[in-house]
Each structure stands twice: as C-alpha cells, then as structure tokens.
Amino acid sequence: xxxxxxxxxxxxxxxxxxxxxxxxxxxxxxxxxxxxxxxxxxxxxxxxxxxxxxxxxxxxxxxxxxxxxxxxxxxxxxxxxxxxxxxxxxxxxxxxxxxxxxxxxxxxxxxxxxxxxxxxxxxxxxxxxxxxxxxxxxxxxxxxxxxxxx
Amino acid sequence: xxxxxxxxxxxxxxxxxxxxxxxxxxxxxxxxxxxxxxxxxxxxxxxxxxxxxxxxxxxxxxxxxxxxxxxxxxxxxxxxxxxxxxxxxxxxxxxxxxxxxxxxxxxxxxxxxxxxxxxxxxxxxxxxxxxxxxxxxxxxxxxxxxxxxx
Numbered sequence: 001x002x003x004x005x006x007x008x009x010x011x012x013x014x015x016x017x018x019x020x021x022x023x024x025x026x027x028x029x030x031x032x033x034x035x036x037x038x039x040x041x042x043x044x045x046x047x048x049x050x051x052x053x054x055x056x057x058x059x060x061x062x063x064x065x066x067x068x069x070x071x072x073x074x075x076x077x078x079x080x081x082x083x084x085x086x087x088x089x090x091x092x093x094x095x096x097x098x099x100x101x102x103x104x105x106x107x108x109x110x111x112x113x114x115x116x117x118x119x120x121x122x123x124x125x126x127x128x129x130x131x132x133x134x135x136x137x138x139x140x141x142x143x144x145x146x147x148x149x150x
Numbered sequence: 151x152x153x154x155x156x157x158x159x160x161x162x163x164x165x166x167x168x169x170x171x172x173x174x175x176x177x178x179x180x181x182x183x184x185x186x187x188x189x190x191x192x193x194x195x196x197x198x199x200x201x202x203x204x205x206x207x208x209x210x211x212x213x214x215x216x217x218x219x220x221x222x223x224x225x226x227x228x229x230x231x232x233x234x235x236x237x238x239x240x241x242x243x244x245x246x247x248x249x250x251x252x253x254x255x256x257x258x259x260x261x262x263x264x265x266x267x268x269x270x271x272x273x274x275x276x277x278x279x280x281x282x283x284x285x286x287x288x289x290x291x292x293x294x295x296x297x298x299x300x
Contacts, residue, residue, distance in 0.1 A: 020209075020210065020211070022270055022271030022272065023192075023261075023270065023271065023272050024260070024261040024262075024263075024264035024265040024268065024270040024271075024272060024275075024276060025188060025189065025192050025257060025260055025261050025264065026189060027264040027268045027270050028188075028260035028261070028263060028264040029185055029186075029188050029189060029260070030185065031264075032260075033183060033184055033185045033188070034183055034184070035179055035180065035183045036179075038175060038178075038179050038183070039175065039176060039179060042173075042175050060170065061170070078267070099267045102263055102266065102267065103263060105259040105262075105263070106256065106259040106260050106263055107175060108259075109255040109256040109258075109259050110174070110175055110178035110179075110182075110256050111173075111174040111175050111178070112174075112255075113174075113178060113252055113253060113255070113256055114174035114175065114177040114178040114181075115174040116252065117228070117249045117252065118174065118177045120172055120173065120174040120177050121171075121172030121173065121174075122172065122173050122174060125174075126174060
C-alpha cells in the first residue's frame, strides 16, 4: 500500500501566510524546523523557564537577536504567550499555550529516538519516558496546568 | 516535580564531533532541525521516493546544493544509506536505515500536532493516524521491510 499525499507539495497561499504545502508535517517543520525552537519549548516544559534572561543564560552561544526572533515566532504561531511580570512591568514572562504543551508527544518521541540511536546523556529522563511514556506526559501536562492555575 | 536535565547545555566535544549538549532532544534537533530533512524522510517512508531526481522534482524551489547537503548529512548521521542503481551505475538509490524508519513515531506526532492546531490538508492520512496510530506505524514499517527484502 502506498499512502497518497494529496497535493502535498503545492505551494499554498492564503492571504499573508504562505506555506510551501498543505501537508501537516510541513506545517510542523515550518514552525519548528530550526535549531532552537524545540529546545526553548523543552526548557519551558521541563525546567519551567519563562524569561528571556533564563534562555539567554541557559543556551551557550545563542545570539540575542536569534533568541528574540525565535521567541517572537513562537508567540506568532500561538505556541507561546506573553504577560508582563507583575514584579517588573518591563519584563515579559513567557508561557506555553495549550498548543505548546501539546508538543509533549513530539518532544518525547524525539528524545526516545535519539536515546536509542546516539550516545546521549540525561539517562534519568530517558528511563522515566521509557518506563511509562503516557505517565511522563501526563505529569508534564499536570505541572503546566498547575503553573497556569496560579 | 521539576525534572532534572543534567548538564544539558554543556558543550560536548568528542574528537571531530562537537555537540552543543548531551541532551537527547538536542541530538535530534542537531540532526533534524532544518526545513527539509523530515520532509525527505517522510517521502521516503510514505511515497517510496529513493532518487535525487524524485526529491528535486518533488520539492518546489529546493536548491540543488541544499538538497545534496541534506542528503549527505542524513547519510552521515546513519539515517539513510546509498547504493548504486543496478540499472544505471552512475545513479545513487537512497534507503532509510533502521535508524531512519525509527523516526516514524516522531513524524506521526508532528503530523497529529499540526493537524490538531493548524488548517492543513491531507485529511485521509490524518484520519488513518488518529484511528489507530500503532497500526499506521506498523504498516509503514512493514512496507519498509518489504522494500528492503527485494
């Protein structure tokens, strides 16, 4: 059986948004296909990072303008939202939206794939995912819901 | 509960290979974090594409040197292998390795995520995945095994 990918490489133009194709995988790749976006989402999900400063200090060698661009795009895609920090109105606090937290299965499968095929670290996280993937994702989602209930 | 990501952003240098961190997600992003690699893997998985010509004609607007670079990297990462075409010794035939076909869950989750949150096409594929994700991936793997048994 060959799967039909209907019109998948036709360029889709809709008003201002111009997408290379209407395939859902292409949509994901256009939003997330770079070297930083998924790491930003990972660190919001697992480490609870929420400020520009945390990302800038956390990623060795990321340029300020690249980080600002990635955050701006993730907000534009509806994956992150921003609020003013109540204790410092000049500072933005980033949050994962429901669309953002829904990326947990994508991140989990990417971690499991690399851990199976590459010499990687962070074995505690990998063991936790392998042992019970659904439970791991439920806990990620639970922590996210708690953060947002505050 | 906060998950500990041990030493995840330390730059890991091992001989020639230099990785930004030892986190498995970072390994995935370094291998796959661009706008084409996952689409190439998708089309080998679902459409059975195997030649440079198929990719070049299939992707509107991909530059020859970008395509050549992506294929070269995917081979270097052990995601693809190459053989000489028996009917034309100058032509290479690309195949997904076991490591490559193991990306099926990553691609599936990316498709399901985008289909849930973006206006995308190819609903037949999405329905098939939603109905029974495990069955869909088993079929992808089965077709891959059959191609390689030839």
